[in-house]
Amino acid sequence: MNFLAPIGRIVLGFLAATGRLVIFAFHGLRHAVLPPFYLRLTGRQMMSIGYFSLPVVGLTALFTGMVLALQIYVGSARFNAESAVATIVVIGITRELGPVLTGLIVAGRVAAAMAAEIGTMRVTEQIDALVTLSTNPFKYLVAPRLIAGLTMLPLLVVVADIIGVLGGYLVSIESLGFNPATYLHNTFNFLEPIDVISGLVKAAVFGFIISLMGCYQGFHSKGGAKGVGRATTEAVVSASILILASNYAITELFFAK
Amino acid sequence: MSARIKIGLAGVRKSFGPKRVLDGLDLDVREGESLVVIGGSGTGKSVMLKCILGLLRPERGAITVDGEPVLGMGSDDRERTLRKFGMLFQGSALFDSLKVWENVAFGLIQGRGMKRAEAKPIALGKLAEVGLGPEVGELSPAELSGGMQKRVALARAIAADPEIIFFDEPTTGLDPIMSDVINELIVDSVKRLGATTLSITHDMASARKIADRIAMIHKGRIVWIGTAAEIDHSGNPYVDQFIHGRAEGPIKMEVLRP
Ligand SMILES: Nc1ncnc2c1ncn2[C@@H]1O[C@H](COP(=O)(O)OP(=O)(O)OP(=O)(O)O)[C@@H](O)[C@H]1O
Ligand SMILES: [Mg+2]
Numbered sequence: 001m002n003f004l005a006p007i008g009r010i011v012l013g014f015l016a017a018t019g020r021l022v023i024f025a026f027h028g029l030r031h032a033v034l035p036p037f038y039l040r041l042t043g044r045q046m047m048s049i050g051y052f053s054l055p056v057v058g059l060t061a062l063f064t065g066m067v068l069a070l071q072i073y074v075g076s077a078r079f080n081a082e083s084a085v086a087t088i089v090v091i092g093i094t095r096e097l098g099p100v101l102t103g104l105i106v107a108g109r110v111a112a113a114m115a116a117e118i119g120t121m122r123v124t125e126q127i128d129a130l131v132t133l134s135t136n137p138f139k140y141l142v143a144p145r146l147i148a149g150l151t152m153l154p155l156l157v158v159v160a161d162i163i164g165v166l167g168g169y170l171v172s173i174e175s176l177g178f179n180p181a182t183y184l185h186n187t188f189n190f191l192e193p194i195d196v197i198s199g200l201v202k203a204a205v206f207g208f209i210i211s212l213m214g215c216y217q218g219f220h221s222k223g224g225a226k227g228v229g230r231a232t233t234e235a236v237v238s239a240s241i242l243i244l245a246s247n248y249a250i251t252e253l254f255f256a257k
Numbered sequence: 258m259s260a261r262i263k264i265g266l267a268g269v270r271k272s273f274g275p276k277r278v279l280d281g282l283d284l285d286v287r288e289g290e291s292l293v294v295i296g297g298s299g300t301g302k303s304v305m306l307k308c309i310l311g312l313l314r315p316e317r318g319a320i321t322v323d324g325e326p327v328l329g330m331g332s333d334d335r336e337r338t339l340r341k342f343g344m345l346f347q348g349s350a351l352f353d354s355l356k357v358w359e360n361v362a363f364g365l366i367q368g369r370g371m372k373r374a375e376a377k378p379i380a381l382g383k384l385a386e387v388g389l390g391p392e393v394g395e396l397s398p399a400e401l402s403g404g405m406q407k408r409v410a411l412a413r414a415i416a417a418d419p420e421i422i423f424f425d426e427p428t429t430g431l432d433p434i435m436s437d438v439i440n441e442l443i444v445d446s447v448k449r450l451g452a453t454t455l456s457i458t459h460d461m462a463s464a465r466k467i468a469d470r471i472a473m474i475h476k477g478r479i480v481w482i483g484t485a486a487e488i489d490h491s492g493n494p495y496v497d498q499f500i501h502g503r504a505e506g507p508i509k510m511e512v513l514r515p
Contacts (some may be wrong), residue, residue: 125350128312132344132367
């Protein structure tokens with residue numbers, strides 16, 4: 001029976017960690033919706049998540065759209081369905097690749113930076129100092145980041161969708177020899193609102209996850225520079241896994257028959 | 258002097274894993290007094306302050322501030338209680354994303370909702386009190402020396418004129434002259450503002466200067482408490498060893514000798 005003990009310990013540890021995360025998320029959300037709001041800090045986080053992620057998100061979307069057009073062309077040519085390229089590219093980008101790749105890229109950039117910043121504040125007692133200066137760290141540190149993540153990711157995904165489709169268009173016109181008017185017609189005529197909306201809902205959830213994991217791991221880091229380093233890594237890894245898992249769950253919710 | 262108890266600790270116990278840091282600690286801080294706690298490194302002095310502030314939760318015991326029990330307080334009550342406090346952290350704990358003057362003004366702006374333009378002159382005034390000019394106010398904390406950071410942290414602790422001020426090693430890392438300036442400042446805060454202060458120090462000169470009473474902590478308990486005048490003939494072997502800085506005595510430093 002002894003071999004069950006370690007399994008039990010792991011399961012209990014996992015449940016406890018999940019519980020802590022849920023409570024943390026709940027606190028963060030509560031402070032995000034209840035006044036007072038730190039507008040200046042929220043604005044700064046929006047800049048750092050939204051504006052400064054634009055170049056890397058744009059490049060990712062561009063190359064993804066380009067390669068997508070190439071591959072789908074190769075695939076669809078095998079049964080003479082080349083005219084489907086435009087439609088498949090736009091659906092692939094808006095439903096899946098736009099939100100998921102943007103989420104993963106921003107997780108690498110932003111969750112890591114948040115965990116490093118908040119983790120350093122934790123180990124140098126700056127978070128304790130906040131408390132003694134009558135400032136709630138959830139309100140001051142977590143809420144602005146959650147709001148910024150939740151609102152900026154959908155905007156980034158709109159940009160990624162547009163640039164991704166543009167990338168597919170460029171490759172199709174310039175190197176695959178499609179007719180521009182037909183390509184655009186096929187892109188927009190078969191696109192349904194739900195394709196874009198589901199992608200934006202995903203983006204909001206991913207933005208929340210990114211900020212949540214950055215803050216959570218930073219808050220719970222301990223043990224100096226090494227602990228902050230570990231928090232940074234774990235923030236990116238856990239945010240990425242949660243993004244992929246929740247992506248499946250949301251897709252199921254939206255499209256399962 | 259009034260003998261009202263401002264802060265009371267009774268039987269406070271705090272452990273980290275198997276390690277018991279505070280072990281039934283009893284201590285009363287009277288209103289308007291300057292109490293200095295001395296004791297070896299790692300005996301739980303900073304942990305004691307953090308327990309009072311609610312930054313750490315003791316497993317056992319009771320802590321009161323103005324007669325109100327603070328353990329298990331709701332968040333609103335706790336926030337109200339914390340407004341009475343100013344704290345100088347041992348490691349300064351300055352916010353490195355903010356300028357020096359914004360650090361000093363933080364409690365005024367964020368904690369009390371004061372306008373930035375109104376808080377800035379107050380912050381610069383507090384900086385001047387710790388011997389730092391207005392040009393320092395525009396720097397970021399990373400651009401300061403350790404001793405300057407400590408003085409900024411001190412200015413931040415006293416900026417909102419709190420009723421109770423904790424100083425965790427206020428003079429460590431300062432030159433003797435600046436130490437004396439800081440000692441004067443602490444004495445002055447007590448006299449002029451009528452604040453209650455609880456300070457931690459290893460510096461006996463500083464302790465003698467600022468203390469009304471001195472308490473010695475060892476192995477998570479208070480082993481001696483008395484007035485500053487009594488400390489030289491306390492008859493307590495722990496105190497004698499500490500104030501004379503002897504390696505031999507009842508306090509065994511955990512040093513591995515070859
Ligand atoms: N967050 C923590 N986690 C684990 N152990 C801790 C923590 N904080 C303090 N300790 C332990 O508690 C003990 C007392 O620490 P504390 O910081 O109170 O010492 P101190 O009396 O202030 O010493 P010093 O004079 O060196 O500052 C130390 O042995 C330390 O290892
Ligand atoms: Mg200490």
